Amino acid sequence: MHSPDVVATKYKEQGRRLTPQRKLLFNLMHNNESHPTAEGLFEEASKRMPGISLRTVYQTLEELSEMGEIQLMHCDGGAVRFDPNVDEHHHAVCAETGELFDVYVDNIDSLRAQLPAGFEVQNVSIVFHGRVAKSAPRTARSARITTKSPARQQTVRAKSAKRTPRRTSRGSNT
Amino acid sequence: MHSPDVVATKYKEQGRRLTPQRKLLFNLMHNNESHPTAEGLFEEASKRMPGISLRTVYQTLEELSEMGEIQLMHCDGGAVRFDPNVDEHHHAVCAETGELFDVYVDNIDSLRAQLPAGFEVQNVSIVFHGRVAKSAPRTARSARITTKSPARQQTVRAKSAKRTPRRTSRGSNT
DNA sequence: TGCTTATTTGCAAATAGTGCGAACTACATA
DNA sequence: TATGTAGTTCGCACTATTTGCAAATAAGCA
Numbered sequence: 001m002h003s004p005d006v007v008a009t010k011y012k013e014q015g016r017r018l019t020p021q022r023k024l025l026f027n028l029m030h031n032n033e034s035h036p037t038a039e040g041l042f043e044e045a046s047k048r049m050p051g052i053s054l055r056t057v058y059q060t061l062e063e064l065s066e067m068g069e070i071q072l073m074h075c076d077g078g079a080v081r082f083d084p085n086v087d088e089h090h091h092a093v094c095a096e097t098g099e100l101f102d103v104y105v106d107n108i109d110s111l112r113a114q115l116p117a118g119f120e121v122q123n124v125s126i127v128f129h130g131r132v133a134k135s136a137p138r139t140a141r142s143a144r145i146t147t148k149s150p151a152r153q154q155t156v157r158a159k160s161a162k163r164t165p166r167r168t169s170r171g172s173n174t
Numbered sequence: 175m176h177s178p179d180v181v182a183t184k185y186k187e188q189g190r191r192l193t194p195q196r197k198l199l200f201n202l203m204h205n206n207e208s209h210p211t212a213e214g215l216f217e218e219a220s221k222r223m224p225g226i227s228l229r230t231v232y233q234t235l236e237e238l239s240e241m242g243e244i245q246l247m248h249c250d251g252g253a254v255r256f257d258p259n260v261d262e263h264h265h266a267v268c269a270e271t272g273e274l275f276d277v278y279v280d281n282i283d284s285l286r287a288q289l290p291a292g293f294e295v296q297n298v299s300i301v302f303h304g305r306v307a308k309s310a311p312r313t314a315r316s317a318r319i320t321t322k323s324p325a326r327q328q329t330v331r332a333k334s335a336k337r338t339p340r341r342t343s344r345g346s347n348t
Numbered sequence: 349t350g351c352t353t354a355t356t357t358g359c360a361a362a363t364a365g366t367g368c369g370a371a372c373t374a375c376a377t378a
Numbered sequence: 379t380a381t382g383t384a385g386t387t388c389g390c391a392c393t394a395t396t397t398g399c400a401a402a403t404a405a406g407c408a
Contacts, residue, residue: 015385016385016386017373017374017375017384017385017386018374018375019373019374019385019386019387021386021387022386037364038364038365039363039364051388052387052388053387053388053389054365054388055365055366055387055388055389055390056386056387056388058364058365058366059386059387072251074248074249074250074251075248076248077246077248077251077254078363078364079363079364079365080251080364080365090287092287092289092290092293092295094293095296101289101290101293103287103288103289103290104287104288105285105286105287105288106285106286106287106288107284107285107286108285110281110284111279111280111281111282111285111300112279112280112281112329113264113277113278113279113280113300113302113329114277114278114279114280114329115266115275115277115302115329116266116275116277116306118306118307118308119266119268119275119302119304119305119306119307120304120305120306120307121266121302121303121304122269122303122304122305123303123304124300124301124302124303125300125301125303126285126287126298126299126300127298127299127300128287128289128293128295128298129295129296129297129298129299130293130294130295130296130297131293131294131296132290132292132293132294133292133293133294134292155286155287155288155289189354190354190355191353191354191355191404191405191406192405192406193354193355193356193404193405195355195356196355211395212395212396213394213395225357226356226357227356227357227358228357228396229356229357229358229359229396229397230355230356230357232395232396232397233355233356251364252394252395253394253395253396254395254396349408350407350408351406351407351408352405352406352407352408353404353405353406354403354404354405354406355402355403355404355405356401356402356403356404357400357401357402357403358399358400358401358402359398359399359400360397360398360399361396361397361398361399362395362396362397362398363394363395363396363397364393364394364395365392365393365394366391366392366393366394367390367391367392367393368389368390368391368392369388369389369390370387370388370389371386371387371388371389372385372386372387372388373383373384373385373386373387374383374384374385374386375382375383375384375385376381376382376383377380377381377382378379378380378381378382
């Protein structure tokens with residue numbers, strides 16, 4: 001997602017108006033790496049602007065998405081999560097905390113997949129399910145540490161999938 | 175998913191009862207490659223057993239899932255889809271029809287991903303978004319045809335992701 | 349056949365979003 | 379600065395998907 005100023009300019013160019021609600025939401029989403037849900041963003045926004053409507057949050061997120069400024073993520077069947085990172089990237093989900101991380105994958109092109117005849121791939125989305133170890137077990141293995149994006153990250157050769165552990169209930173708030 | 179008979183035996187072993195509803199659902203799910211939703215399965219079931227409850231369908235699907243006989247798929251944010259194929263596999267979604275296909279990927283282990291420090295991958299799920307070409311353009315490219323699973327399939331080196339096209343509305347029925 | 353208790357069902361309720369219209373306001377213009 | 383208007387916000391109703399609950403029903407054993 002571009003900076004709030006740039007997004008504001010794009011809005012004006014499209015004949016849209018700059019409201020305090022929109023400005024706030026631009027700021028809250030910019031560089032936001034938490035992959036918030038609409039509800040979550042609404043709560044954040046409400047702190048700074050009591051009275052802002054959840055409806056407006058949904059609306060603005062939809063606009064930003066249409067403008068290509070943010071991406072939608074349907075990850076675990078819960079609420080949609082929004083991501084201001086629109087680079088080609090993928091995700092890792094911590095099964096314990098539900099946290100969602102951006103993951104860059106180098107060589108998707110090398111995947112060998114037996115696709116249905118005539119299937120034209122437009123894009124691929126990869127989700128790594130797992131968990132964040134309390135104390136990063138820095139045993140040699142194949143895990144090369146590579147400080148690249150946001151935080152310290154390690155390049156690993158992904159383990160093959162085992163079996164999806166069921167998520168039974170959904171989180172709730174109130 | 176095991177055969178209806180085997181599943182029935184597992185049910186008995188667990189002290190569960192064999193009801194006509196369950197038997198019907200075992201049969202409808204076995205070898206079902208359509209990745210039905212609960213609602214869809216309910217409609218199919220209703221044809222053979224008018225009066226069966228949607229609640230029972232949900233319940234039985236949950237049981238089967240807990241027993242590891244079927245898998246859940248949260249794909250596009252719509253209703254959950256159920257898959258009796260519990261092998262390690264992935265999916266391809268046709269953006270036009272919404273159809274969902276099983277996809278086997280050979281070399282997931284070779285992916286180079288920059289995961290967050292300390293992230294332990296438990297499994298990886300890959301979804302190929304695209305569409306089924308009307309007339310399979312069998313141009314040479316890298317697409318090697320490999321008749322392997324269900325239908326004729328081609329092994330391709332997946333194209334890298336472009337940008338996720340937004341799905342605006344949901345399908346509806348009634 | 350009768351009993352016990354697992355199941356099925358129907359209905360209410362929770363969650364996640366969307367459609368709609370009335371009230372409000374950004375902002376171009378006079 | 380005052381004013382008009384069309385874009386926005388917001389509340390509410392409503393849809394879709396799924397789950398909780400309790401009464402009615404029915405497997406399957408004795």
